[in-house]
Amino acid sequence: MMTLRINTTPPLELAVLDAGPQRAALNGEVPNISVTLDNARGDVTELLAVPPLRARAELREGGATLFAGTVQSVSLAEVATLGLEA
């Protein structure tokens, strides 16, 4: 199972529903990925009421880091989507 660890105080550890493609390109586009979390009950909304923008975050699976970056965007609806940039 993938988890997202956000380096806030205290740190947040969130279960990940899905992670989008990890994008990389020539000429300056910063490697990025979007991470989807379940928000059907609004519990992510409660945790991220002050969005952790520019906080360091790591997408992890089985103890390995899949992607490390900072939170650049947060969207809240039935699912929560966080945009991370390396």
Add this chain to the structure above:
Amino acid sequence: MSARLLSDPLPLRPAAALPAYRADAGNAYLPWVYGRATLTPVPLSADSLEWLVADHPIVAVERVAVGSAATDGWQLTQRLDETGAAISVLRLTQAPQSGQALAVTVLGRRHPETGAALEHPADIAADLLRQCGWSVSADAFQGLRDGYPALTLGLVIDSPQTLREALASIIEPLGAVWRADPPSAHRAMPSAARVVLDLATADEISARSDASHLATVAHVRYAHDWAAGAARGALTLEAPDAIAQYGRIEITLDLPAVRTARDALACGTARLQDLARPRWSCDATVPARLALLPGDTVALAHPRVPSGAALVMSTAHDRSRDSLQLTVVMPAGPAPRIEMTQRSTAVDATTAQNGVTFRDGIATFTVTDDTGAPLAGATVTLDGQDTRETDRSGQVQFRTTRGAHTLSVYAAGYAPFTLDVVV
């Protein structure tokens, strides 16, 4: 006259509209002046004695400088031009020599009934609408009067622009929001909520926040001089807690029409408090019967999005579904602490009230605080080399040459202060 649309240009007249215009007026437009502003007038007569300072009646001309020297050799006349339009004309007793710039400080357009200067943003915005044929009630833009009771602006409009652009350039730099129909404006912050957006009222709702709008340091430029083409004052504001959290993200805030450091500090602080914290932008669909308008406040109380008071930024009425699609914005977290860390201003020794005199190779500077009280014991450095302290009268003297100099002022309890001075 039918009213102009927001997307129509202001009815500025090109200099060529004056039958007797001078060819060297070029493509200039005849200026509109609101409040106190310094501008280069438009040449009228071939002998360079007559200059148009505003394409309308004004309250007064306060100062005329030829080259860098103030002169008393002038007279203001307000008359009708050959087309029947009221203009304000400066007549000099002696024409400027070739290469000498003419700068005129004007207290601009008058209220048509009271004769008072139009210098509050509410009065200026209402007058712009009237100039474009709109019917504007006396309490239009009352929210600006309530939000900025003591603010006065000074600006020159002398280039083609739409009515919308002109209104935006006056209202938005202050950190206010506005709508045209009916005309209203107020500070860009939520007030008392008209409607609660919850599970019962909002069909679809989502919220988004991103880091692209964040800024933690603002370089504020104010008091634009239209004759010199530059701002005469600058402040640097910082949000220390936000810098610690998000890093040092610098922006420039232009407040060209704001005249004083006090007003620039107030407007800049409010805008940096907004920029130095995250902000939620929420989209929601609600029944059309709620009749929400841009500028209204709603209370967010839906489990999917953060709770709080939010400002309606835009609405779209979907007639087929009888619904309103709203975009509302809401700051996240408390307003951050803001500190002024640097202040600078440009001073011209030819303006006596600026406290700069030059005689026999000695420049005397009087350093004052925002209220005009002398600052005793301030450390003043001229051009980064010679450092002295101000006396009880706030005065400090340096032996120096005529020309441009930089004064750095350090005084306990004040942000470091830089003066660009011409003596």
